[in-house]
Amino acid sequence: MKYSIVVLAAGQGTRMCSDLPKVLHPLADKSLVEHVLDTAVQLTPDCIYLVYGHGGELVKAATAHYALSYIEQTERLGTGHAVMQAMPDIPDNHQVMVLYGDVPLTKLETLQKMMQLPANTLGLLTVKLDNPTGYGRIVRTLDHKVSRIVEEKDADVSIKKIKEVNTGIMTVPAVHLRQWLSALKNDNAQNEYYLTDVISQAVEAGMTVQTFEPDTLEEVQGVNDRIQLAALEGYHRQQCAMALMRKGVTLRDPARIDVRGSLSTGQDVLIDVNVLFEGEVTLGHRVKIGANTVIRNTRIGDDVEILPNCVIEEAVIDAACRIGPFSRIRPDTHLSTQVHVGNFVEIKKSSVAQGTKISHLSYIGDSEVGAEVNIGAGTITCNYDGANKHKTIIGDHVFVGSDTQLVAPVEIGEGATIGAGATITRKVEAGHLAITRSPQKTIPNWQRPVKVKK
Ligand code: UD1
């Protein structure tokens, strides 16, 4: 069966109190509408239509990476009117699925079930709510068949008591939908063309209306204000935590982890509290991550240990490295196996080969550091001359004494030793010792000044 998905996103979102169109507000670092579109794409429909209105240019720019047909709804005359705008482009033999751009967390499986319906059937996603106020109510006949949907504002007291409500998500054969939409009237409490009015038309035409229920309420929850947005973000956080634990990850507290992107994990990973993952992060087997750490777009190998309070972005960290506490690893950094990076060390755009130790208070930028190197405390690569960045190259087995400045461009040959407190501006040959400190002077029996009495 061929499918067209119509995503309704013309709403303004007044209650967000924002200049940004509602559907562009982020949930876990991805806009609401992108959540919907990512799910829609996975359903592999023939076409996805995005009905936009308010903030159209922004919505288009933010969704430019999808293959979409954009449909402008210039006047917001109701959900039926919104779907109608897309109908001229949808072939008769398609099944139309309607999604809302502000309902971000509907599960793929829920929608897949609806897509398995036979062609000549209308599918409706409904939920039962303890407090159904505000929603369209599902009216059923005595033998429990759906007969129509009545909006809250048009409902009488007895209909208002119905707890089963319309989520807005439905599938309808295009050929019939086209006909039913064109017959819609707006003689209701809101003077809108209600998409929901196609239900009674379908029933009259003898079409089966099949209802589905999502596994959780949050799947069909829309976002109207920032309180609902935060609630769904919390739900998303919880879902990610549950999924990780099911895969065998130990979370010291499932309420204190955020995955804003995709996180793939090996066996027996342990994650302490307040760890934030952004973008695409991969963790190998037995990785341990300490508390209060942010990791973005990074690949981490087996047996790596990240101690607390690190910020790591766009890096590749090979097996058995030990990072932190308080380390900052910046973009384009590659740490080979068994590298140790300690507290208050910043590394940027550098490669560090196997077994090297950079343990305390250092800045390593634009550098190539060899294997089994020891970088002493307080070593700085002076990579920037005020105008341009320059490279530092350090060979294998080099020993850099503490409090050293390596003024780039500069090279330290294999096995060279740099005495503590050096300022190195020229190449040090392999195996040489470089010392730049002035010779120590000592003055015997030195008398310190004494305080003058007033
Ligand atoms: C709609 C349903 C109601 C259901 C509820 C679930 C109708 C008539 N009512 O009501 O049965 O219980 O959703 O949340 O369908 N939109 C447009 N253009 C428009 C109008 C709406 O794009 O002209 C979009 C909105 O941006 C939103 C969605 O359609 O994403 C739903 O619109 P909304 O105004 O929230 O409908 P409700 O009155 O809540």
Ligand code: MG
């Ligand atoms: Mg609504």
